Structure formats: structure tokens, C-alpha cells
Amino acid sequence: MPPLRVVQLSDLHVGTREEPEVEDALRSLVGELDPELVVASGDLTHRNRTGQHDRAARLLRSLERPLLAIPGNHDIPRAPWLRFTSTFDEFLRVWPETEPTHRSEGLVVCGLNSVRAWKQQGGALRRAQIDHVARTFAEAPEGAFRMVALHHHLLGAPWRTAKRTIADRSKVLGALVDAGAELVVSGHVHQSVVCERREFEVTPGLVRATTVVTAPGLGQPRPKRRGEARGLHAFEVYKNALRALTYAWLDGRWALVADRRFPRGREPLALVD
Ligand SMILES: [Fe+2]
Ligand SMILES: [Fe+2]
Incomplete structure (x- = not known):
């Protein structure tokens, strides 16, 4: 059975x-990968215009897979003045909600809205949003993969950027780990970073793995910037492992540039005698 x-x-x-050409190749790649969900x-x-939302929704729906979209x-x-009076009006014209949840026997994904009207670039989460994640995961089917998606990144980017990670990121990351997240994905900084908590945290004994991910951008609004990769991630969920694949757009086609494997659950990938 495929993962x-x-x-x-x-x-x-x-x-x-x-x-x-990017969009056509994306449809082919997603068709090949055949995911349960596209996040x-x-x-x-780029500018929250009506036509741009329509086009983005058309592109995502043309992938013909279940979608979970967050702003x-x-x-x-x-x-x-519009930031405060009609913050998500355009987004909500094409998407049903700003914090959607996907639930199936094998996968539960909580989309979180980290956008704040009073912040131009930065983002934040409220305690109630994380409590919602904890409740949703507590009710998830036994063994289902628990994933969180938000826009603002939790991991620092390799190239210099003025974009800050989410407000109170250590608290946010700790709370999402405590809520039971096995995978936390975000974007915003247009640079891919993928790692598992035991690579950066002192952990007592066998704790549950949480892989944290920042995505490259699919769009490339500032291609002259070195720190602006064009790519996407695909995740494969196995009983005891998570595979994170990074695809980048190279010379007019999608190329697999990284294939990383992380433990899933409490056991490491391997023990060394
Ligand atoms: Fe962006
Ligand atoms: Fe952003």
C-alpha cells in the first residue's frame, strides 16, 4: 500500500x-504524488486582489485534490483602514474559513491563522488557537498523523532575511509539541528548512518526534534575492518514519533536491551499538 x-x-x-509552465508541471507532479491533501x-x-484570489483558487482547485488553505x-x-475592517474578506470569498481542519482515519491537520491586521510582516498565535489544536488532536483517531499548518515560520532561514519568526516562537513551538503535533509546517520566508526536535532540543528519554518545516515559495516575487527558493514539499507518512521530500524548480522542471527521513513516534531511526 502506498504511504x-x-x-x-x-x-x-x-x-x-x-x-x-510552472503550473502545468505542478499539476503533473501533484498527480504523480497523489497526496491525500494539498496544504x-x-x-x-501577492496583493490580496480579487482577481489574484480567484486565480490562486483556480490553480489550487485544478490540482484536483482535497485542499487546506490558510491566509x-x-x-x-x-x-x-481596510486591514482592520475587512481583514479576511477577500480570502473568505474563495475559501470557507481561515482555520480549516482536515480529518480522516489516517490524518488530522489543523490550519492556524497567524496573520494579524496590525502586523505588516510578523505573525502570532493566541493561546485559544493552540488549545484548539490540542483538543482536535486529542479527538483524532488512534495512530492518525497529527499535523499543524500556519503561515509564519518557526525556524530561522539560512539566508539573511528581515522576516522574523512567529511571535513567542519558543512558547508556540513548545505548546504545539505538547499538543501532540508530529509535523508543523509553515512558509513566509521562502526558504526551506526541515528538522526534528531532537536535533535542536535537550529531550529526556524517548519523547515523541516532532518535525518542524519551513517551505520554499511556490511563487518567486523577488527572484533577484538569493534567499528566495522556488519549490514545494511532499511528506510521506509511515508507521515509524516521516519522509520529507523537497522539490525545487530547476531549468524549467521540478527536481527532487532533498530526501530526508525522520523518526515518527518515540523510537529513533536507529540505535548504534
Ligand atoms: Fe510570501
Ligand atoms: Fe508571508
Whole structure:
């Protein structure tokens, strides 16, 4: 039986350039990967325009897979008065909610809205949002893979960037780990970073693995910046392992550039005698 798969697309920034060849190749790749769910982790549009939301939704729906879309900081108005009075109006015209949940026997995904009207670039989560994750995961079927998606990143990026990680990120990450998240994915910074908590945390004994991910961008609004990779992630969920695949757009085609394996559950991948 093929493993359960999830594809993560982030930062589409629809509205910057028309690139039908990228979109056509994306449809083929997603068709091949055949994921249970496609997660779109924010900045679906570049300027929150009506036509851009329509195009982004058309592209995502053309993948013909179940979708979980959450907003990014580019998906709200730029004008200060509109930011507060009609923050998510355009997003909600094409998507049913800003914090969707996907539930199946094998997979539970909580989408979280980390966009704040008073922050231009930064993001934050409230305690109630994390409590919602904990409740949702507590009710998840036994053995289901528990995943969280939000726009603002928790991991620092390799290239210099002015974009800060989510507010109170240590608290947020700790709370999501405590809530039972096995995978936390975000975007915003357009650079891929993937690691498991035991690579950066002192952990007592056999704790449950949590893999934390920042995605490359699918769109490339500032291609002259070195720190702006174009790519996507695919995740394969096994009983005791999680495989994270990074695809990048190279010379007009999608290329697999990283294939990482992480433990799932409490056991490490291997013990060395
Ligand atoms: Fe972005
Ligand atoms: Fe962003």
C-alpha cells in the first residue's frame, strides 16, 4: 500500500507573473504524488486582489485534490483602514474559513491563522488557537498523523532575511509539541528548512518526534534575492518514519533536491551499538 502523502505549497504570490509552465508541471507532479491533501500555507496572492484570489483558487482547485488553505500576510488588505475592517474578506470569498481542519482515519491537520491586521510582516498565535489544536488532536483517531499548518515560520532561514519568526516562537513551538503535533509546517520566508526536535532540543528519554518545516515559495516575487527558493514539499507518512521530500524548480522542471527521513513516534531511526 502506498504511504499517506501530503503536499505543502506555500507563498504562491499569485499576481506577480504568469507562469503557465510552472503550473502545468505542478499539476503533473501533484498527480504523480497523489497526496491525500494539498496544504497551501498562505501568501496565496501577492496583493490580496480579487482577481489574484480567484486565480490562486483556480490553480489550487485544478490540482484536483482535497485542499487546506490558510491566509498569509499578503492575503489581507494593505490599506490601514481596510486591514482592520475587512481583514479576511477577500480570502473568505474563495475559501470557507481561515482555520480549516482536515480529518480522516489516517490524518488530522489543523490550519492556524497567524496573520494579524496590525502586523505588516510578523505573525502570532493566541493561546485559544493552540488549545484548539490540542483538543482536535486529542479527538483524532488512534495512530492518525497529527499535523499543524500556519503561515509564519518557526525556524530561522539560512539566508539573511528581515522576516522574523512567529511571535513567542519558543512558547508556540513548545505548546504545539505538547499538543501532540508530529509535523508543523509553515512558509513566509521562502526558504526551506526541515528538522526534528531532537536535533535542536535537550529531550529526556524517548519523547515523541516532532518535525518542524519551513517551505520554499511556490511563487518567486523577488527572484533577484538569493534567499528566495522556488519549490514545494511532499511528506510521506509511515508507521515509524516521516519522509520529507523537497522539490525545487530547476531549468524549467521540478527536481527532487532533498530526501530526508525522520523518526515518527518515540523510537529513533536507529540505535548504534
Ligand atoms: Fe510570501
Ligand atoms: Fe508571508
